[in-house]
Amino acid sequence: MHRETLQRYMNYLLLLTKLKSEGRATVTSDELAVREGVTGSRVRQDLSALRILGKPRQGYRIADLEILISSMLDILSAKPVALVGIGNLGRALVLSDIWSHAGFDLVALFDNDPALIGTSVAGLPVRDAAIMERFIQEQGIESACLALPADKAQAVADRLVDAGVRALWNFALIDLDVPAGIIVENQRLEQGLMALSFRIAKRNQDIARGPQD
C-alpha cells in the first residue's frame, strides 16, 4: 500500500472519532472527501477495498468504519514495545497516550544514565540498558522505540535486533542499517520543520508574484 493511501485511512479514522463525538452515526463519502481534499470517488474506492459497504442515501456507518480501519492498521492489538532513551523526548512519549491508540503496550524503559536507572516514569521503572538484551529476549518484545541522539542510535539498534526486535520506531536523524526483514519507521521531526520552511517560502513567493484572478 502506498504511503499516501495509508495516511488517508489514518485521517479518516481521526475524522470519524470527531464525528462520533458530535453524535453522528453515519457519514457519506463526500463528507470524508472534502475534509481530505480528495473526491468522494476516491473515498468510496478506499472503503470498497476494505470491503466496507455503505447504503445509498445514508452513507457508511461510522462504527463499522472505525472497526474495519482499526483492524486493518492492527491498532486494536497490544504489541509489547520497549523505549530506549529517557531524555525529554523519551519522557514525553512515555507520558503520552499514543501507545494504546496505535496498537502497542509500552512495557519497558531503558537508559544507561545511572541517575535515571531505578527511577520511574508514568509508573514504569527505568531499567539499566546493560540488561536490555536479556530482558527483551525473556519478554519476547519485538518492537522498540529509539529516542536517542543520532550517534548512539545505530549501536543500540544493532543490540536490539540481536536480541530479537524486528520493528523500530526511530527518532534519531540517521539512516539505520538493519538486516532485511527488520522494519524501521523513521520519525523525522527535522523534516516536518523543513517542510514548513518550504511552504512558507513558497507562499511568500506566490504572494510576491501576486494572486492570479
Add this chain to the structure above:
Amino acid sequence: MHRETLQRYMNYLLLLTKLKSEGRATVTSDELAVREGVTGSRVRQDLSALRILGKPRQGYRIADLEILISSMLDILSAKPVALVGIGNLGRALVLSDIWSHAGFDLVALFDNDPALIGTSVAGLPVRDAAIMERFIQEQGIESACLALPADKAQAVADRLVDAGVRALWNFALIDLDVPAGIIVENQRLEQGLMALSFRIAKRNQDIARGPQD
C-alpha cells in the same frame, strides 16, 4: 509540489551530508536513486527541475546540490519562531539542533505554568503566556510551534494567529481551524506509530502466507 517529491529532496540532502562527510565531492544520479528506492531517471528529473546541472561521466557536484536544495527549502535563512508549551516535548525540541538546520531561529518560549515562567531552557527564558501576543507582535514573529495537549491547541492557535503568526508547526493531535493563508504543518507522532503497527501486521501476514518463490 507533491509531498513525496519534497520528501525526496530532503532525503537527497541527508544523503549528501553523509557522502560529504566521507570525503566525496561528486555523486551520480544512480547513486542517489538506489538509496531512495527510485530510478536514476527520476533523480535526474528532480535535479533538472532545480536547474542543477551535472557532467557526463562525473555526476553532480555535492556542494552545488546542497546549496540549491537548501535554498529551495529556504533553510539557509533564520526565520524567528516561538515555541508554546514547555513540557517534556517542548523541552526536547528546544534542546535539539533542528531549528537552525531547518531555517529557523528559536527566539521565544511561552508557558502558563507559574513554576516554569522565569526559568530558562538552553539559555532562553520561559515567558508568561499572558504576554505572548504583545511579544510576538513587537518582535514580528510569524512562525510558532505548538507543543501542547490537544485540548489547549486551538485556543492558543487562535491567539497566535491574531497576534500575526502565519505558520504553525503543530504537535497536538487535532485538526486546527485557521483562516485561509495560514500554514499548518501537523507533526502527528501517533500516525508514525500507527504506520509501524500496520507495517508489522502486513509483514506478519506476508510471512504467514509464505514467500512466493
Add this chain to the structure above:
DNA sequence: TAGATTGTTAATCGATTAACAATC
C-alpha cells in the same frame, strides 16, 4: 578515442477523477 553518465523526450504505470446504473 571510448564509454559512462547526463538531460530530455516518449512510454508506461498507477492513482485519482468522472460517470452512471443500481438501490435504499
Add this chain to the structure above:
DNA sequence: TAGATTGTTAATCGATTAACAATC
C-alpha cells in the same frame, strides 16, 4: 415514488520509468 448516494467501470491525469542522443 423520487432522488441522494453507493459501488464500480472507464477516462484522465500525473508521476515514474525507459530510452537514447549528446557530451565530457
